[in-house]
Amino acid sequence: MPLLLTESLDRNRRELTHQHIESCAVCSEEWNAYKETWKVMAELPELEVPARVRDRFLASVDHSQQIPANVVPFQRRPVARWLTQAAAVVVIAGGGYFAGNRTNARPLVAPTEATIQSVQQAPYSIAETRVLPASQISPDIQGRPNIQNVQFHESSADKVGLSFDVTSRVTVTGSPGDRSMVRLLSYVLESDQSVTPSRTRTIDWVKQTYSDPEYAEPEIANALAKVLRNDTHEGVRIRAAETLKTLTPSVGSHTRDALIEALKSDPNPAVRIKAMEALAGLVQGGASFDAVMVDTLRQKAAQDDENLYVRAKAAEVLGTIRRQ
């Protein structure tokens, strides 16, 4: 693992190590600890060693300069070491026998059949690559999975490998508040997909689910904010802004900034309208106006070449400013 950590392994060994870590809970835990330690070490400030300390340290380790030439280094004799080890074994064994025979109540443990109470299943990892032993795959292939890009590997005389891309359907169930569910949805929202309907549908579903204040999730709002900022598909941006309108309890500063940015410069007037409405919703929900928001709204209200509806809405929102 240290070699993996320091990126000293070649590609094949690195891949094998990763595969093992992925399938072994103990190593996985250890690997995470390594990474965490490595990360902490990286964050520690580098301190300059004082010259006095440095000199003292070098002086203490550099024996060649201290030991005179006429001094012969002392070497431990192997025979003496063996004798010492043998004596230690005799003392421990004899002492153990003596102590055992002096004890009256010797506990007797009746042998019982070993049972497994529960098995903690390893979390299902949605990863880019994975290696599965053939023994873990059901011989019954369900449905007609789309298998492409097939490659064969011969790792040893009695073992072969078969690599392929497969499109499979995975269903993840859980509460909308589950961290894994939130992460997965954020990933789906943020993924740059050339075919957008799935993302459009995701946004619609997010709107339905996370508009419930019980499931207010800043991470979801942030993911939508990224869509609003970056997606080139105007229909998707419209939906993102529309959905953010309904997620006001979970909107943080990043999301608010994205809304302000959309209001300022999105070329699609519908996006600007919805961004404006989302900001109005924030204010109605108790968010305070800050200078950037006020300036943007004022700029919009006064902008001659802006759509009149956007200007009217900006003026309307500004009109709600009261001292808090």
Add this chain to the structure above:
Amino acid sequence: MKRTIQVSRYLTALVVVATAATAGASVIVTDQWRNEYAISAGGTLVIDNTAGNVEVVAGNVTKIFVTCERTIRAGDNVVASEARSQTQQAVGGDEKVRILRTVVPPGRNARWSSSVSYVVRVPGNINVKIGTEFSESIRVSGVRGSVAIKNMNGSIVLDNILGTAVVDSTNGSIQYLSNGPLPANTQLFTINGDIDVRAGVQSNFVWETQSITGDVKTAFGVHGGRFLNPKRFRGNVNVPAGITLITETFGGNVLLIPRGADVSAARDVRSMAVPRIARVLPRAGSGSTGPQVLTPQMISVGLRRPSVAGSFEYVTSIGDIAIGEIRGDASLATGAGQIQLGTVTGQCVVKSYGGPLTLGDIGGELIARTEAGDVVVQSARRGGTISTGGGTIRIHYTGGATRLVSGGGDIVVRQAAGQITADARSGDISITIDPARKTEKIFARTLKGNVVLNVPAGFGADVEATVSSADATSDLIRTDIPGLTIQREQVNGKTRLRATGKINGGGERVELYADDGGILINSDSTRVSPMVPGQ
């Protein structure tokens, strides 16, 4: 910083008033201090206040005399003490620029609020700059130098200012009073407030003004008046002599009258300009006909009615229109606002230059257009033309030939029982054909997005589906209907897939185009496709 305080004495009158009725606070603490500072002729006084009134009065003095009153509202004495320590007055600058500033922590404190009011007596020959957020009033009088004021809330009064004046307010009304002629360039801007200017009858200046939703009236004789755009008016008051008065408000009214004149003598500037020809608005029932003149009588601020018996025409410069039922033809337009209609039995023409359209059951042909916003139609029984400059178009049912255009946004037709022509600049198009239709002419094109066509079982058509994308490996055209032949070619660095053929023996022509997206043709419209955007 070299302080030039000549006299420094604090007069503290600490008043603790126990009253639960005022702003929810049980303790109100007020204290006051006075001070005086040197300022040179032509110097500038800057007052930067968060909350509290400001009054600056010019007089026959050579220094600045400041009286400051701090008011704390808090739940108890301990909190009030904290608020006092966090609301401070700071004085800075020098004789050229003297700065009076209220220092409070940023953000809102739920437990207390504070305000500081300033009354400042100044020499007349200085400039004044004031910035506040929340106040009831700002008043500056008698200053011969320039005055600049920016605030969020609260009225602003400028009285006999001889220098240039610039006022920029968000929600405050502005009153400018001059005993003599308008002395210098003056620019008054507010978003939601009114503007009231009263100057000597002998004033000579160019007046440029606009109010988006309010009235602009004057009792001065304005010559050569004209509208620079639908709202901005420019004209000459008497003989212009290099002085310009600009008055702009979005939601308020503008009034310009000679000092002492009766307000009722003021006339709307629209009557002083050559009538402007409005953009063409087709009249309901007569197809596309000549233009209508946008007269003052037609300007209003919106309309809300449960029902209208007979045909109905209505135009407003700005405002929402909401009508439950129109038993006849409808012709409605708003310069900015949303239009909501329940039922229209006849032909329906709706136009908004900005704002969403929500239309119910339209019995006749529908012509709906918004420059910005979504369009939702429950039922267009005779089809029509529906377009938006940017927004989503969603049609639940259309029974006739329908043309749909989106400048940016998705187009969704849930049940099409007539010919469809759909064009989206950037957005997905999803069309579901009525289950009873055996063939229908369809044209759908998006320049960025996907096209999804759901057809009933047995639907016959001559299909041409073309996809252009930089992603050469994608399976961009998908269908579960046999009979299509797909060709692949490279055009300008993109992969173009073209699927052609007859489905179910052929029929009307179905043309589908998708750039940077894919095409999906489903054969069973009752099944919700996984690619169909939210319907």
